[in-house]
Amino acid sequence: MSTTLVFGALGQLGQCLAHVARERNTPGLVFLSEAEGNILDQAALAALFAAHRPNHVINCAAYTAVDKAEDDVDLARKINRDGVENLARLCAEHGTVLIQISTDFVFAGAGNEPLLEIDETAPLGVYGLTKLEGEQVIPGLTEKYFTLRTSWLYSEFAGNFVKTMRKLGRERDELRVIWDQVGTPTYAIDLAGVILGIIESGSTAYGLYHYSNEGLTSWYDFATAIFELSEISVKTTPIRTSEYPTKATRPPFSVMDKTKIKTQLGVAIPHWRESLKVCLERLAAAE
Numbered sequence: 001m002s003t004t005l006v007f008g009a010l011g012q013l014g015q016c017l018a019h020v021a022r023e024r025n026t027p028g029l030v031f032l033s034e035a036e037g038n039i040l041d042q043a044a045l046a047a048l049f050a051a052h053r054p055n056h057v058i059n060c061a062a063y064t065a066v067d068k069a070e071d072d073v074d075l076a077r078k079i080n081r082d083g084v085e086n087l088a089r090l091c092a093e094h095g096t097v098l099i100q101i102s103t104d105f106v107f108a109g110a111g112n113e114p115l116l117e118i119d120e121t122a123p124l125g126v127y128g129l130t131k132l133e134g135e136q137v138i139p140g141l142t143e144k145y146f147t148l149r150t151s152w153l154y155s156e157f158a159g160n161f162v163k164t165m166r167k168l169g170r171e172r173d174e175l176r177v178i179w180d181q182v183g184t185p186t187y188a189i190d191l192a193g194v195i196l197g198i199i200e201s202g203s204t205a206y207g208l209y210h211y212s213n214e215g216l217t218s219w220y221d222f223a224t225a226i227f228e229l230s231e232i233s234v235k236t237t238p239i240r241t242s243e244y245p246t247k248a249t250r251p252p253f254s255v256m257d258k259t260k261i262k263t264q265l266g267v268a269i270p271h272w273r274e275s276l277k278v279c280l281e282r283l284a285a286a287e
């Protein structure tokens with residue numbers, strides 16, 4: 001039986017992978033928390049590879065606190081770059097396929113056309129920069145990798161914008177949400193399905209791919225859709241980024257073009273609003 005090691009298993013995407021793998025009865029996945037599989041601990045990683053001889057590794061481990069990263073550069077770089085290097089090196093030694101997850105925040109987002117895999121990267125903050133460094137370290141070490149750039153992940157698991165908005169929308173009289181940052185939300189359950197599909201298909205079409213849901217929206221319009229579909233009534237005011245100061249600068253336009261993953265890997269992608277409905281139904285059912 002083929003084995004897949006999943007690092008960062010207790011994070012949002014890690015939990016979504018566990019959920020989808022259970023639903024599909026996918027065998028051979030070994031889920032590793034940070035304590036069980038610290039991507040900075042080279043000796044522990046070597047022992048895990050020797051014990052499991054994995055065919056695939058999914059790296060869900062990351063430093064994802066976008067604002068905090070601005071003051072925590074060394075740790076962000078260790079996790080988002082050096083940890084990826086550790087995994088890629090061992091994958092090369094063992095002939096393992098590495099599935100790395102990256103972000104739309106590698107782009108400056110100054111344009112207004114959907115971004116391709118070949119488009120210029122220019123991260124605006126430490127999180128995006130260190131994620132880009134993680135992407136870039138892989139091809140020098142192994143050819144057998146899939147790097148999937150995704151954006152605006154949400155799900156019923158862990159903390160995310162959808163869960164925050166539902167909570168704040170019920171607690172507050174008014175919310176002010178940025179409308180001049182445009183991107184595409186991604187239901188992390190959909191992404192988990194795509195990752196498992198790549199493994200199940202045994203695809204060797206290695207390389208860098210963009211994956212998000214279809215369509216585009218602003219954070220304000222996303223929040224408005226969350227309230228409408230959740231039947232939460234709260235005054236929601238669109239504001240400019242300048243009216244919501246944050247430590248890290250985010251890309252104003254980070255919509256990614258998914259033509260490559262659709263044509264080369266045969267991935268079918270739901271519109272963000274359809275996937276949002278599914279997530280909100282599941283959240284409501286659990287309440």
Ligand SMILES: NC(=O)C1=CN([C@@H]2O[C@H](COP(=O)(O)OP(=O)(O)OC[C@H]3O[C@@H](n4cnc5c(N)ncnc54)[C@H](OP(=O)(O)O)[C@@H]3O)[C@@H](O)[C@H]2O)C=CC1
Pocket residue numbers: 007008009010011012013014033034037038039040059060061062063064079083101102103104131150151152153154158
């Ligand atoms: N969330 C989003 O909106 C987006 C995320 N991405 C990317 O998707 C991937 C998954 O993100 P998501 O699941 O949301 O992130 P989370 O922050 O929810 O999960 C990351 C996990 O990595 C763990 N971790 C941190 N350091 C280490 C380490 N040294 N060794 C092993 N595990 C570690 C964290 O543990 P602990 O919490 O205990 O530190 C956490 O459980 C990441 O690569 C991220 O950059 C891309 C676009 C959007």
Ligand SMILES: Cc1cn([C@H]2C[C@H](O)[C@@H](COP(=O)(O)OP(=O)(O)O[C@H]3O[C@@H](C)C(=O)[C@@H](O)[C@H]3O)O2)c(=O)[nH]c1=O
Pocket residue numbers: 064065066103104105150151152153160161164175176177178181219244250
């Ligand atoms: C809570 C809140 C947020 N916002 C804005 C701030 C920010 O621009 C946007 C989203 O806020 P968040 O803190 O959820 O998201 P942020 O941490 O910027 O999300 C990013 O995370 C990393 C990990 C990624 O890789 C990106 O793709 C993206 O998902 O909404 C408001 O305008 N009003 C509010 O009340």
